[in-house]
Structures are given as structure tokens and as C-alpha cells.
Amino acid sequence: MNGPLKDVRVLDMTGALSGPVATQILGDMGADIIKIEPPEGDSIRDLGPSRHGGMAAMFLHTNRSKRSVVLDLKAEAGRQAFMRLAAQVDVVVCNTRPKAMARLGLAYEHVAAVNPRIVYVNIVGYGQGGPCSDKPAYDDLIQAAAGIASLHAPQDPPRYAPVAFADRVSGLFAANAVLGALYHRAITGEGQHIEVPMFESIASLVLADHMGGLTFEPPIGPPVFERYASIRRPFPTRDGSLCMMVLTDRQWRAFFAAVGRGEVMDDPRFSRMAARTGNLDALYAIVGEILAARGTDEWVDLLEAADIPVTRIESIESLLDHAHLRATGFFETADHPTEGRIRSMVRTSTWSATQPAPTRPAPRLGEHSREVLLEAGYAQEEVDAMFAAGAARGCEA
Incomplete structure (x- = not known):
């Protein structure tokens, strides 16, 4: 473990997606992640295709770089083991x-009593103190509550983004919070409790793009940036579709010059960004008519030559063979001890000194229970x- 967090130990009391995303980031940075699971295991262990029970694809992609310990926290011995581990970790x-953690006696105040330097991060659905504080939260619910499901063209029914956007972004927020709190502790010696609410996290992103004229008091215009909400979509070509992102005055002039329609930029509706923002329907209708006249490959060659931001639309299958991802080391294929050959996404950033990388494959349920409990000071007979x-179990149980 040579990553930037190689001396940090994390007790991972999370399941599903938001928490495991956060702790996998920390684990890939070199932290020792001790994943505490109930006897039945993380709820996503069987979500999606798998070669063996409890080791499905989505679990494999969010739980590498961790050790799995099974504790029954409803049993006194299980709770005692959790607290013994909590006294020895950093996060x-x-x-x-x-409220469930408080009932178990495992809330921040309980852990801080035995480990005052602890960084304790709660990922919750809704921030404490509001009327929704005790409501359950899943990705679909948060996407709906934060307005994502409503932000489509008026003629389209509400729908969710086709990725677990709220869960995964909340996990990024949580990992970021851990890093900031560890820096604070390194400077001051102080631990602290941090709450990362999914609803507020995702609402902040949605509103940053779409609050629009309601940003000002009194309001100076409507909310919702229409390009994102209803106009933003790939352009049809003669034989498929194309993604083109033209934003600045220079880019628009270069585009219309490249396609032989330079006069469009003489129209006062389109000559400046502020004017274009109010006339996007008309502008995109002109662009759509132009792009429909040629094939995708022809457009990519022409627009790239004109330095216009453009790309083909990739599928999930084509991403797996994308030349750029192969060249940058984005994928790693390795042999999992029980699941065979596994493809993983391992490099989203490049570091000159402490490159994050997976430290171990995703664990089987309870694979490290005995190992971690012995490290914590339990005797073999204990x-x-x-x-x-039944307070703990391992792979052999």
C-alpha cells in the first residue's frame, strides 16, 4: 500500500452504493478499509450478473481495496467488537x-468517547433538523426529490438518469469530506463528526445549473437552463448521431465557417452568447438541419479539422475497447482469487508520486473476519x- 493514505485505517459501516463508493476511493488511495457487513452481507452482493453468489458485478466494482468482516451488531459481542475496532481506526x-446507530450504541458520541480523534462520517438521505430527516433514501428517490427526474423536455415523462447518479456523487462528497477532516486533524489533532446528506448534496448541483433568474432577489427571470433541460441532446446525422459542443463566439463562428454558413453569425440573435441563450431553439434547428445532411464519420473529420469540440456516441460495449482508455491505463484485468478474470476501472487520475491503485480484490463475505479480529487484540479462543x-462469521462459516 503506497498510496497517499497508506497509514490511514477506515471502519466501513456502509452498504449499497453511496458509502461503498466513498470507501473504495479511500481504499484505492492506500487506506486499510475494514468493511463491516451483517451476516447476510451487503445488500448489493447479488445485484447483477455473477459467477458465484454474493460476488455480483456491481459489488465487485464498488468494494475492491477492502477487507470484509462479518459482525452481528444485534449481538452484544458483535457491538463490542465494533467498538474495539473503532477505538483503533482513524475514520x-x-x-x-x-437513529439506528444510536440504538445500537455505535453513534458518533459513543465512538468519540473511546477515540476522541475519530473522523466519523454519516452519509444520510436528508440532513438532520428538517422534516425529512428520518425518511429513507435511495438513488431513485433522491433523483426525484432533487428535481433531476423533472428536468426533461416538456413532452417527455419524468425519468431518472440511467446511472446511480445520486448514490455515486454522494459517495464522492463523502470521500472528499474524509480527506478534508483528516487534513484538519493533522493540523489540530481534532476529530469530528460530519454529516453528508444526499438530498442537499444533489440539490446543490441541480440548483447551481438551474436556479437561473431565481438566484437574484427579487428574481430577474425564470429558473431552468433550457439547453440542459430540453435542447441538450445529440444531433441526428445522415447515418446516426453526433455530439457537438459549441459554446464561445469563436467556436460558433468557426463552426458556421466550416460548414459554409458563415452568414448565420451575422444574425443578431446568434452573434453573442447572451443573445444565443435566449434563442437556442432557433439556433439548434439550423444546426440540426446542417448536420442531418452528412454522415457521422464525415462530420467528425471535418469538425475536428476546424477545432470544433465533437465526438462520436459510444456504447457500453465500445467503451471497453476505447483506444484512449486502453492507452491511459484506465482498465485493469486481473485474476480474482474466486471469481476468475475480472475487468476493473482503476485509473481516473494520474499522480507523480503516490498513484492510487487497487490494493486487493473485492472480498468474499467475511473473508477477513478472523484476521481482523486477531489484529484487534482478540485471542484465538475468543x-x-x-x-x-454467531456474533461473527467468516468464509468457512
Whole structure:
């Protein structure tokens, strides 16, 4: 473990997606991630295709660089083991509802009593203190609550983004919070409790793009940036579709010059960005008519030569063979001890000194229970007794 967090230990009390995304980021940075799972395992262990039970694709992609420990936190011995581990780590990340953690005696105040330097991060659906604080939160619900499902063309029905956007972005927020809190502790010696609410996190992103004229008091115009909400979509070509992003005055002039329609930029509706923003329907109708006249490959060659931002639309299958991703080391194919050959996405950033990278494959349920409990100071006979009582279990159980 040579990443930037190689001396950090994290107790990962998370399941599903938001928490595991956060802790996998920390694990790839070199932190020792101890994933605490209930006897039935993380709820996404069987979500999607798999070669063996409990090791489905989505679990594999969000739980590498971790060790799995199974504890029954409803049993006193399981709770005691959690607290013993919590006293020895730097960070606790949790996405169980705060009231449930309090009932178990595992909330921040309980952990801070035995480890005052702890960084304790709660990923919650809604921030505490509001009327929605105790509501359940899943990606679909948060996308709807934060306005994403409504932001489509008026003729389209509400729908969700086709990725777990709210879960995964909330995980990024949580990982970022851990890093900031660890820096604060390094400077001051102080631990702290951090709450990362999914609803507020995603609402902040949506409103930053779409608050529009409601940003000002009193309002100076309507909300919703129409290009994103209803106009923003690939352009049809003669044989497919094309993504082109033209923004600045220079880019628009270069585009219309390249396609032989330079006079369009003489129209006062389109000559400046402020004017174009109010006339996007008319502008995009002209662009759509132009692009429909030629094939995708022809347009890519012509527009790239004119330095116009353009790309083909990739499918999931074509991404796996994308020349750029291959060249930059984005993918890694490795042999998992039980699941065979696995393809993973391992490099989203490049570091000159402490390159993050997977430290271990996604674990089987309880694969490291015995190992971690012994490291925590339990005697072998104590671990055996916990296994016999069902307070802990491993792969052999």
C-alpha cells in the first residue's frame, strides 16, 4: 500500500452504493478499509450478473481495496467488537440511519468517547433538523426529490438518469469530506463528526445549473437552463448521431465557417452568447438541419479539422475497447482469487508520486473476519467463541 493514505485505517459501516463508493476511493488511495457487513452481507452482493453468489458485478466494482468482516451488531459481542475496532481506526464511514446507530450504541458520541480523534462520517438521505430527516433514501428517490427526474423536455415523462447518479456523487462528497477532516486533524489533532446528506448534496448541483433568474432577489427571470433541460441532446446525422459542443463566439463562428454558413453569425440573435441563450431553439434547428445532411464519420473529420469540440456516441460495449482508455491505463484485468478474470476501472487520475491503485480484490463475505479480529487484540479462543455464538462469521462459516 503506497498510496497517499497508506497509514490511514477506515471502519466501513456502509452498504449499497453511496458509502461503498466513498470507501473504495479511500481504499484505492492506500487506506486499510475494514468493511463491516451483517451476516447476510451487503445488500448489493447479488445485484447483477455473477459467477458465484454474493460476488455480483456491481459489488465487485464498488468494494475492491477492502477487507470484509462479518459482525452481528444485534449481538452484544458483535457491538463490542465494533467498538474495539473503532477505538483503533482513524475514520468511521456509515450510511445507516443515525437513529439506528444510536440504538445500537455505535453513534458518533459513543465512538468519540473511546477515540476522541475519530473522523466519523454519516452519509444520510436528508440532513438532520428538517422534516425529512428520518425518511429513507435511495438513488431513485433522491433523483426525484432533487428535481433531476423533472428536468426533461416538456413532452417527455419524468425519468431518472440511467446511472446511480445520486448514490455515486454522494459517495464522492463523502470521500472528499474524509480527506478534508483528516487534513484538519493533522493540523489540530481534532476529530469530528460530519454529516453528508444526499438530498442537499444533489440539490446543490441541480440548483447551481438551474436556479437561473431565481438566484437574484427579487428574481430577474425564470429558473431552468433550457439547453440542459430540453435542447441538450445529440444531433441526428445522415447515418446516426453526433455530439457537438459549441459554446464561445469563436467556436460558433468557426463552426458556421466550416460548414459554409458563415452568414448565420451575422444574425443578431446568434452573434453573442447572451443573445444565443435566449434563442437556442432557433439556433439548434439550423444546426440540426446542417448536420442531418452528412454522415457521422464525415462530420467528425471535418469538425475536428476546424477545432470544433465533437465526438462520436459510444456504447457500453465500445467503451471497453476505447483506444484512449486502453492507452491511459484506465482498465485493469486481473485474476480474482474466486471469481476468475475480472475487468476493473482503476485509473481516473494520474499522480507523480503516490498513484492510487487497487490494493486487493473485492472480498468474499467475511473473508477477513478472523484476521481482523486477531489484529484487534482478540485471542484465538475468543474469536472461536464469537464464531460459535454467531456474533461473527467468516468464509468457512
